[in-house]
Amino acid sequence: MRAYPYPRLTGAVTARVTAVRLRGPGDMREQLETTGYSVVEQVVALGRAERDDWQTARIALTATVSSRELGTKDHWSDVTVVAVLTEGATNARTVTFLEPDAEGGRYWSGEIEFDRDDHSDRASLAVHVVATVGGVEGRIIGSTEQDWLIDATADAPLRDRQLDVYTVSFARSAEWLRSFRDAPWVVDTAGKMPVVRLNSDFEGLAALVEGQGSKVGKVVGEMLLAHMCADVWTAVFHTAIGDLEIEDDGTPLFPPDWRGAVLREMLPDIIPGRSDDDALREVHMRRVGGGSWADLQPRIQYAAARRAGVPTALAGTVRDTDRLDQESHT
Numbered sequence: 001m002r003a004y005p006y007p008r009l010t011g012a013v014t015a016r017v018t019a020v021r022l023r024g025p026g027d028m029r030e031q032l033e034t035t036g037y038s039v040v041e042q043v044v045a046l047g048r049a050e051r052d053d054w055q056t057a058r059i060a061l062t063a064t065v066s067s068r069e070l071g072t073k074d075h076w077s078d079v080t081v082v083a084v085l086t087e088g089a090t091n092a093r094t095v096t097f098l099e100p101d102a103e104g105g106r107y108w109s110g111e112i113e114f115d116r117d118d119h120s121d122r123a124s125l126a127v128h129v130v131a132t133v134g135g136v137e138g139r140i141i142g143s144t145e146q147d148w149l150i151d152a153t154a155d156a157p158l159r160d161r162q163l164d165v166y167t168v169s170f171a172r173s174a175e176w177l178r179s180f181r182d183a184p185w186v187v188d189t190a191g192k193m194p195v196v197r198l199n200s201d202f203e204g205l206a207a208l209v210e211g212q213g214s215k216v217g218k219v220v221g222e223m224l225l226a227h228m229c230a231d232v233w234t235a236v237f238h239t240a241i242g243d244l245e246i247e248d249d250g251t252p253l254f255p256p257d258w259r260g261a262v263l264r265e266m267l268p269d270i271i272p273g274r275s276d277d278d279a280l281r282e283v284h285m286r287r288v289g290g291g292s293w294a295d296l297q298p299r300i301q302y303a304a305a306r307r308a309g310v311p312t313a314l315a316g317t318v319r320d321t322d323r324l325d326q327e328s329h330t
């Protein structure tokens with residue numbers, strides 16, 4: 001652990017990408033679909049864009065800072081929050097200031113824009129809280145624990161550049177997996193990051209998920225992947241909402257890690273038209289018996305399917321299936 005000769009924030013600083021917009025020749029504009037960035041992996045995959053001739057990218061993000069700590073302690077003054085995008089390969093560096101919302105500095109939002117020519121591979125996006133401490137300006141009093149990765153070429157928002165899927169025989173594996181021997185996969189959220197366990201007892205399933213085999217197999221594989229991702233979103237949401245820290249007055253708090261990011265990403269579709277904090281209170285109240293928890297399940301499934309790209313995958317599957325059927329009759 002690094003030591004600092006001045007007081008720093010003890011609460012977590014988190015950041016969430018909320019939108020990605022691209023601009024290209026002739027003032028071409030494109031809004032990247034939500035499947036192009038992952039709040040769990042904290043990765044933006046710009047290769048997901050429909051056109052590959054984009055020239056600039058503008059990333060909207062929101063940072064969460066402990067406003068209570070800032071408001072109750074007088075260690076700091078002139079507090080600002082900045083987002084910094086850097087890439088070592090090109091020595092590029094872009095800095096932008098985030099603006100506080102009306103709730104007293106808990107949420108800070110803004111946009112950072114960069115040129116594609118300045119980046120060749122992966123850039124790191126960090127958020128820092130900067131203040132004057134003991135008369136010294138520019139002290140960093142808090143930072144995001146993990147940077148977002150902005151990948152200029154990847155078409156999947158994966159930190160390790162590979163799907164975190166482990167293929168294993170459920171029938172011959174650990175006891176807890178043996179009870180799921182009839183399931184094609186399960187989502188394991190017990191570790192630091194969610195993991196998908198793929199059941200190798202289903203012959204040919206792994207090849208389909210990996211996009212191998214015939215044209216029909218690849219089409220089916222795309223749909224399976226979307227279905228699997230929807231299961232991941234559903235599982236991590238339930239994990240996150242079931243592991244909240246509760247204040248003395250009963251107010252639930254957003255977790256500081258990927259669980260909090262998942263909740264902030266999905267809550268607008270689950271409790272539309274409400275602030276993140278109000279939506280969290282509503283969902284928590286229903287989960288603990290203060291309302292109809294069952295009524296929320298379709299909304300949770302809908303939010304998960306949207307972020308997994310199920311509607312797009314399903315439309316593509318239907319279109320490609322029709323095309324292959326026509327080809328087979330010509």
